[in-house]
Amino acid sequence: xxxxxxxxxxxxxxxxxxxxxxxxxxxxxxxACSELGKIGETVExxxxxxxxxxxxxxxxYKSLAxxxxxxxTVFVEGEDLLASKYASVLAVSFANIxxxxxxxxxxxxxxxxxxxxxxxxxxxxxxxxxLYFNSDVMRTVILIRSTEQTEISIYDxxxxxxxxxxxxxxxxxxxxxxxxxxxxxxxxxxxxxxxxASSIADTISGEFYAHVVIGIGTTVDNLKDLARxxxxxxxxxxxxxxxDTEKTIVAYDNLGIARLIYQLPTTLCETFLREVFKLxxxxxxxQETLFTIQRFFENNLNVSETSRRLFVHRNTLVYRLEKIxxxxxxxxxxxxxxxxxxxxxMVNKYLKSNPIKY
Numbered sequence: 001x002x003x004x005x006x007x008x009x010x011x012x013x014x015x016x017x018x019x020x021x022x023x024x025x026x027x028x029x030x031x032a033c034s035e036l037g038k039i040g041e042t043v044e045x046x047x048x049x050x051x052x053x054x055x056x057x058x059x060x061y062k063s064l065a066x067x068x069x070x071x072x073t074v075f076v077e078g079e080d081l082l083a084s085k086y087a088s089v090l091a092v093s094f095a096n097i098x099x100x101x102x103x104x105x106x107x108x109x110x111x112x113x114x115x116x117x118x119x120x121x122x123x124x125x126x127x128x129x130x131l132y133f134n135s136d137v138m139r140t141v142i143l144i145r146s147t148e149q150t151e152i153s154i155y156d157x158x159x160x161x162x163x164x165x166x167x168x169x170x171x172x173x174x175x176x177x178x179x180x181x182x183x184x185x186x187x188x189x190x191x192x193x194x195x196x197a198s199s200i201a202d203t204i205s206g207e208f209y210a211h212v213v214i215g216i217g218t219t220v221d222n223l224k225d226l227a228r229x230x231x232x233x234x235x236x237x238x239x240x241x242x243x244d245t246e247k248t249i250v251a252y253d254n255l256g257i258a259r260l261i262y263q264l265p266t267t268l269c270e271t272f273l274r275e276v277f278k279l280x281x282x283x284x285x286x287q288e289t290l291f292t293i294q295r296f297f298e299n300n301l302n303v304s305e306t307s308r309r310l311f312v313h314r315n316t317l318v319y320r321l322e323k324i325x326x327x328x329x330x331x332x333x334x335x336x337x338x339x340x341x342x343x344x345x346m347v348n349k350y351l352k353s354n355p356i357k358y
Contacts (some may be wrong), residue, residue, distance in 0.1 A: 006032035019077040062087035115230035143233035216251040
């Protein structure tokens with residue numbers, strides 16, 4: 001594709017430049033030239049860095065500074081000052097043309113514009129047809145976030161794990177976030193996607209000693225809903241940061257009531273806590289009491305089982321529950337009170353995370 005792009009530009013310029021000029025690829029093969037007979041020929045190998053201009057064997061070379069992927073170099077016949085100027089101007093021109101062409105026709109960039117909502121919904125399918133893009137397959141957005149500064153490139157690691165660029169797209173969102181738009185099979189079990197995300201995290205941590213957290217959006221069956229899946233993956237990471245700090249993999253479908261609480265206005269949350277509890281009652285609970293409450297919930301409000309797991313006498317646990325009732329006014333042995341208390345703890349945790357005020 002690049003050779004046709006460059007050749008088209010050369011065809012328009014050749015009458016304005018009175019010498020032979022063209023473009024070579026990383027294999028030193030001429031892929032476009034003002035003299036058509038030279039296309040396919042190989043020039044003498046040499047080393048050139050980005051933006052460097054060198055003179056060799058009667059030709060002046062200048063690399064394309066903005067080229068992405070394959071490396072291209074402009075050459076102009078001659079070793080004089082004019083040849084250098086021609087080469088510099090041509091290098092800038094070809095680099096910009098290549099950049100804008102990639103912006104317009106690159107599939108990865110197309111997907112990035114979709115998930116970031118940078119393209120109108122009505123234009124998505126027009127663009128997809130233009131790129132011969134399969135619009136109606138199942139896809140899931142997996143958002144990989146680096147939690148620490150590292151010298152390794154998470155982007156390169158994920159790109160190597162998913163090399164099929166026709167089906168899977170690895171997109172750099174910012175310094176810390178990498179989005180993987182993964183093609184999936186119809187009817188795929190969400191647990192399968194979670195296992196895939198877990199294998200990504202294990203590879204990054206096990207082989208490259210870097211820690212990441214991963215959010216998973218829901219699987220969608222059309223291109224326009226990829227933006228929603230991406231936002232869901234972002235939400236999964238943000239909610240997980242508040243309520244599931246120990247989890248590496250957080251799926252949007254598994255957020256449960258935490259997602260509801262996260263979306264509530266903070267003023268409503270504060271009102272709820274004031275109405276349910278006595279002033280300062282939650283703050284007065286020490287860590288041992290909170291640990292007891294957590295274990296009581298984990299054992300389905302079963303006093304005998306909880307006391308066994310805590311290695312305390314049953315009467316000791318009953319005493320603690322009575323103490324909690326006296327402080328908060330809620331008896332955790334009653335199902336309705338337990339639900340209110342569980343939600344209140346989550347709301348309190350949400351408020352302590354300093355969410356944006358509404």
